Each structure stands twice: as structure tokens, then as C-alpha cells.
Amino acid sequence: MRPTTLPLLASVASLTAAVTPPPYVLTYAPIHYLHPDEKFLPSDISTHLLNVIPYKNNTPIPSPNPLTPTNLNTLSGDVYLTSRSDPTLFTSPQNAWEHGSLTAHQSSVIITTHPQSNPTTIDAYYFTFYSLDYGGIYLGHNIGNHVGDWEHVMIRFVNATPTQVWLSQHANGEAFYYNTLEKEGVRPVVYIANGTHANYAVTGTHDHAIPDLNLPAGVVVDHTGKGARFDPTVGGYYAEFDAATGGFSGETVGFLGFRGRWGDRKYEEGFRGQDCPLGITQLCKWTDGPTGPWDKDLKRDTVCPDNGILCIVRWVLGP
Structure with missing residues (x-):
């Protein structure tokens, strides 16, 4: 593991000079609170890669060994x-990597970008990676589990001042004015849903x-509460995204250039307990990795x- 400081991230295509985030991107970074019952914590990206094998068409393929954040692209x-x-x-000792950790790892990525044709505005994306998403129980069925999970909070800065915040939730999310959100000092507080890791502004259902x-x-509910505290600026990576070219810049780490899936392919019915009620993909117990x-x-x-x-x-705050 690397020390828990904020190292710099990489271009997906080539070696580039190191880049540093504007100070306000760290000053106003969100603080996350996991649910008190959360079993799948933020996960070290390198550890995740050591516990997976690249597959194509359900067949393992030749790949770098070991697989690392630098060569994933x-x-x-x-x-x-x-x-x-x-x-x-879930409880197998072989799967301890699925459960993540709150210490000594690199599970977060901060990406900054200028919206197109708007030089006074910067969008800062605070991504957190989890090795497993537990979808939850709905009407007696466990649905929506998947290996690998990327969630994010985005803060829009205008002239270095935070103005609006986006909280990712499943296929969409919610936006709030910065001044509306709960704070620790000047840092917005975000509550992470149990299992699914969706981001919310308040605790509850x-x-x-x-x-x-x-x-x-x-019926389709998430649950949040004030459990363990997680700071995405500690032990993470940083990159800049060029909206015009679609490229990233920074030091040498290639995982942002990987266009594949960060987990297993959706299992066939019956394999590893896969169940898709009524044959509906959206109701399957296990879905594709993200x-x-x-x-x-971006x-x-x-x-x-x-x-x-x-x-x-x-x-106003709300669920």
C-alpha cells in the first residue's frame, strides 16, 4: 500500500507531467458517511485487480501479470x-477483498474538468470504488448485486466557489445547491446507502x-445512516479530464483508460445462485460489473x- 496522501493520477495514453488539483477542490471536498451496517467498504483498486482475471466471451485472455492500475488500459x-x-x-476468507477497508488503500479518484466553453467553471468529480455492490432485498428477492462499483459526487465551482453538487444514485441521482447541504466546516456531508453505495444528502429511507x-x-428503497466516516481526499488519485479530446492527464496510471467492465459478466440463470424473476434482466440477482x-x-x-x-x-434537503 502507498502512504495515505493524495498521489497524482495519469494520462490514459502516455506519460505526462504531474498535475495538481486546485486547492479549493480539496478544501471543499465531500465527507462520506457509510451506513452503520455496511459490509462492503471502499476498496483499494490495486487489490481488486489482483483478485480478478480478464475475460472475453466468457474465456480468460492473455493479460499483463500482475494486472495493475498502470497497465489496465x-x-x-x-x-x-x-x-x-x-x-x-460473502463470508468466505477468499473473498475478504470484496469487503474493502477504511484504512491504507487507494479507493478514490478526483477528476477535474472545465465544462465546454466555460473557462470560469470547474467540475470536480469525487469517485469512490467498491469491489462489491449488494443490491438489496425487494419484495423478498435479492436483486442487483455486481462485482465492482463506481460512485461519485460532483461539485461545480464557479470562480473557485462551490455552487452546486451532484449526488450519483443508481441510473441517475440528485442535484443540490451547495449552501443547502449539511457541512463539516465547509465540506458537504454525503450519506452512502447500505450495500448499493448510492449518495444521499440526508439519513433515512x-x-x-x-x-x-x-x-x-x-418498495425500491435505499437506507442511509451516520456510520463510519470516509474522506475521499485521503489515499486517492488525481487527474484532469480534457472535455475536447476525452483524454486524461497526470502521472503514470492507466486505469482511467480501461473501457471494459470492472466486474463479472451477468451470470446465466442458476449459475452461482443466479435468479431472474419472470425472466426480467432488471430483476436479476447478479448483473454486469460497471x-x-x-x-x-464528464x-x-x-x-x-x-x-x-x-x-x-x-x-431544500430531502430523501
């Missing part, structure tokens, strides 16, 4: 990073069945992703 976009052990055996309409009760930060719409016009869903920036 040599793999193609149709690769799944597939668990060496059976990831469904959050029904997220309808985009842009989170409710305090329902893509990485490059696929989280070129945004507003604080919200440009995904066709109305961007509502909230003045």
Missing part, C-alpha cells in the same frame, strides 16, 4: 474483470423508483448528467 473494451473466487460467498422523485418510503469513470458523462452542460432527465437543483 492495455485491455480492450469488451473485457470483463472476472473474480478469481466465487464472489457470491429513500425510495428511488422514479427518477427525480425520491420519497421517504416505498464501466469506469470515463462513462459517467462533459456536462449542467451539474446533472446530460441523460434526457430533467435537471432539478434542490433548495
